[in-house]
Amino acid sequence: MSVEQRNVQIRPVREEDRDAVMELASQLTEGVADWRDPGAVVEAARQWLAGFFGPAPEQRGAVFVAAAGGEVVGVVSVNTHRHFTGPVEAYVGELVVAPRAVRAGLGRRLLSAAEDWARRQGVRHLTLETAAGNTTARRFYAAVGYREEAVRFTRVLD
Numbered sequence: 082m083s084v085e086q087r088n089v090q091i092r093p094v095r096e097e098d099r100d101a102v103m104e105l106a107s108q109l110t111e112g113v114a115d116w117r118d119p120g121a122v123v124e125a126a127r128q129w130l131a132g133f134f135g136p137a138p139e140q141r142g143a144v145f146v147a148a149a150g151g152e153v154v155g156v157v158s159v160n161t162h163r164h165f166t167g168p169v170e171a172y173v174g175e176l177v178v179a180p181r182a183v184r185a186g187l188g189r190r191l192l193s194a195a196e197d198w199a200r201r202q203g204v205r206h207l208t209l210e211t212a213a214g215n216t217t218a219r220r221f222y223a224a225v226g227y228r229e230e231a232v233r234f235t236r237v238l239d
């Protein structure tokens with residue numbers, strides 16, 4: 082099924098979206114370095130996202146989903162944290178669009194919802210990280226106005 086942008090609503094997550102959101106997290110292995118465990122990456126994202134559900138969510142940020150009818154085809158999570166230079170800023174933890182729904186503008190719309198949330202918090206910057214090997218995400222973020230700020234190096238010790 083292809084997803085047409087006009088039929089998709091971006092809205093705050095609901096309890097009944099939990100399974101679909103957890104399923105979307107399985108897409109977060111794109112470009113993960115070969116010295117990392119991709120399963121652990123997905124599990125960490127799921128645990129993080131799980132904190133937004135339930136009667137007393139542990140996470141204080143926000144999650145928005147892209148809903149095509151009753152079907153959830155995208156998710157973004159956003160929170161605040163303190164940058165090491167001092168200011169509090171917004172941080173996107175996860176952004177995923179289902180493979181069947183990519184290139185329909187949903188990533189852009191989900192990120193825009195996260196940006197609106199961040200503006201409402203009164204912060205000046207929205208930051209995020211992605212794997213260096215995730216060329217799709219790097220092209221996407223550049224296309225929607227994000228600038229590369231830092232590069233992390235890892236040496237695998239023998």
Ligand SMILES: CC(C)(COP(=O)(O)OP(=O)(O)OC[C@H]1O[C@@H](n2cnc3c(N)ncnc32)[C@H](O)[C@@H]1OP(=O)(O)O)[C@@H](O)C(=O)NCCC(=O)NCCS
Pocket residue numbers: 108109111174175176177178179182183184185186187188189190210211212215217218220221222224225
């Ligand atoms: C990255 C991701 C969220 C993009 O979502 P999307 O809904 O396909 O993005 P959009 O349709 O809003 O794309 C906006 C623009 O980004 C750029 N872009 C998106 N995907 C691209 C690709 N595969 N190659 C090159 N440019 C791309 C394009 O300029 C695009 O505009 P256009 O389609 O008019 O040319 C999606 O590919 C995804 O979920 N990937 C797997 C999970 C992931 O890696 N998440 C990010 C890591 S945190």
